Each structure stands twice: as structure tokens, then as C-alpha cells.
Amino acid sequence: MIFPIFFTFVLLLSTSHAADFCVGDLKAPESPAGYSCKKAEKVTVDDFVFSGLGVAGNTSNIIKAAVTPAFAAQFPGVNGLGISLARLDLASGGVIPFHTHPGASEVLLVTQGSIVAGFISSANSVYYKTLKKGDIMVFPQGLLHFQLNGGGYPATAFVSFSSPSPGLQILDFALFKNDLPTSLVAATTFLDVAQIKKLKGVLGGTN
Known part of the structure; x- marks a missing residue:
């Protein structure tokens, strides 16, 4: 009976630090929940x-x-x-x-x-x-x-x-730094087509 309890205690001690933090493994892809954890032995x-x-x-x-x-x-x-x-x-x-x-x-x-x-x-x-x-x-x-x-x-x-x-989403870039057709931008913002094209030219948008 003592051995299983002792073994569990040692196991908890050896793994408890892993629950303290989850250093991101930047070599792995990021998900909406964050990065997967770097292996404990590689954390510095x-x-x-x-x-x-x-x-x-x-x-x-x-x-x-x-x-x-x-x-x-x-x-x-x-x-x-x-x-x-x-x-x-x-x-x-x-x-x-x-x-x-x-x-x-x-x-x-x-x-x-x-x-x-x-x-x-x-x-x-x-x-x-x-x-x-x-x-x-x-x-x-x-x-x-x-x-x-x-x-x-x-x-x-x-x-x-x-x-x-x-x-991060910057409003100006969302509107004028993409390939959304100018006609749609004009219809949804009430801006002048010429002004939209000018802003797209400044910020790198097309169409």
C-alpha cells in the first residue's frame, strides 16, 4: 500500500512543474488556443x-x-x-x-x-x-x-x-490593403470611388 502512494507522490513531484506553465514551442504551428508546450527539458x-x-x-x-x-x-x-x-x-x-x-x-x-x-x-x-x-x-x-x-x-x-x-486588425488596412473590389468598398462605406482608389494605391490594395 505504501509503495503505490510513494510512487504517485514522486510522479506528481516530477511532473508538477509542467502544470505551472506552458512555454510555447515556436517551431510548432499556433492554434486559437496558443502554441503547444515546449518539452520541459528544453525550457530555460x-x-x-x-x-x-x-x-x-x-x-x-x-x-x-x-x-x-x-x-x-x-x-x-x-x-x-x-x-x-x-x-x-x-x-x-x-x-x-x-x-x-x-x-x-x-x-x-x-x-x-x-x-x-x-x-x-x-x-x-x-x-x-x-x-x-x-x-x-x-x-x-x-x-x-x-x-x-x-x-x-x-x-x-x-x-x-x-x-x-x-x-490585430487595422481598419484602414482591412478596407484598402486588399483585393476587395472597389465597387464593393464604395457600396459598403459610401466613400467616393476615386478616393478609394487613391487610398488603395497608398496602402497597397488592388481592384
């Missing part, structure tokens, strides 16, 4: 450390902004934990256009400069404010939201998410 402390948020992103692009993610794909230690982070850099005039995160709510903390941020509820109520250093703002899961640097100098913020893979 480096899987739980990410240093990429200490460097400013490159803002020399059309939106004058950069997002540096620390999601499960970059930071396998957060796989399965329901959390992740990102760094947001905005040059003067930089903007993160209206976008959604289908899989997570978001909390933004401004650490430098000022950022106008806001979201639109499903009832089309608008909530926005100019955030200063030290201010935080929450964006509920799935709602359209934006961040804009209206100041004359760079702004920085750090963002946390309630998912290791929050997902």
Missing part, C-alpha cells in the same frame, strides 16, 4: 525573459509609428498565461489608426510625451482623452480604438493585453 530561463522593449521602434513609415510586440510568438514564456506586452513609439504626428484586438482587452501606460487615445463602444459612444506621462487608459476587448501623438516631440507608451496573442 531565457524563455521567461524578453529584452526587446528597451529599444525604440522605427517610426519612419506612413503612420510615423512603431509597435514592438512581446506576444507569445516573440516571448514564448507568456504562452497560456493570458498576458502579453508591447511597446508603442509615436513620432510627432504619428498615429495608430483605428484597430481592434479580437482576443484581448488592452491597458496603455504613457511613459513619454502625450498621446490622444480613445475608443468607440458598440453603441457608437466615443471615449477619448489626451494622456500625459504616467496616465493609463483601458480599451475593452474587440472595440475600435486609436492612439495619436498630437505633440511636437516623440511619445512612448507600454501596452499590456489580457491574452498572449491578442490579434
Whole structure:
């Protein structure tokens, strides 16, 4: 009787750490539930450390902004934990256009400069404010939201998410960076065809 109990106890001790975390195996495909777990013997402390948020992103692009993610794909230690982070850099005039995160709510903390941020509820109520250093703002899961640097100098913020893979869909890119026929875009947005073609040309869409 003692031996089976002892054996079970030893087995629990040898496998208990596996229930503590599930470091993502980035060599395996990602599913809606996340990555499969890396084998315990291959897990190292480096899987739980990410240093990429200490460097400013490159803002020399059309939106004058950069997002540096620390999601499960970059930071396998957060796989399965329901959390992740990102760094947001905005040059003067930089903007993160209206976008959604289908899989997570978001909390933004401004650490430098000022950022106008806001979201639109499903009832089309608008909530926005100019955030200063030290201010935080929450964006509920799935709602359209934006961040804009209206100041004359760079702004920085750090963002946390309630998912290791929050997902991202930028509204402008969804409309104008694809091959959806211009006639359909016009019919569903009430925009002028010439304007749609211009935006597709800027963002890389066709048709």
C-alpha cells in the first residue's frame, strides 16, 4: 500500500512543474488556443525573459509609428498565461489608426510625451482623452480604438493585453490593403470611388 502512494507522490513531484506553465514551442504551428508546450527539458530561463522593449521602434513609415510586440510568438514564456506586452513609439504626428484586438482587452501606460487615445463602444459612444506621462487608459476587448501623438516631440507608451496573442486588425488596412473590389468598398462605406482608389494605391490594395 505504501509503495503505490510513494510512487504517485514522486510522479506528481516530477511532473508538477509542467502544470505551472506552458512555454510555447515556436517551431510548432499556433492554434486559437496558443502554441503547444515546449518539452520541459528544453525550457530555460531565457524563455521567461524578453529584452526587446528597451529599444525604440522605427517610426519612419506612413503612420510615423512603431509597435514592438512581446506576444507569445516573440516571448514564448507568456504562452497560456493570458498576458502579453508591447511597446508603442509615436513620432510627432504619428498615429495608430483605428484597430481592434479580437482576443484581448488592452491597458496603455504613457511613459513619454502625450498621446490622444480613445475608443468607440458598440453603441457608437466615443471615449477619448489626451494622456500625459504616467496616465493609463483601458480599451475593452474587440472595440475600435486609436492612439495619436498630437505633440511636437516623440511619445512612448507600454501596452499590456489580457491574452498572449491578442490579434490585430487595422481598419484602414482591412478596407484598402486588399483585393476587395472597389465597387464593393464604395457600396459598403459610401466613400467616393476615386478616393478609394487613391487610398488603395497608398496602402497597397488592388481592384
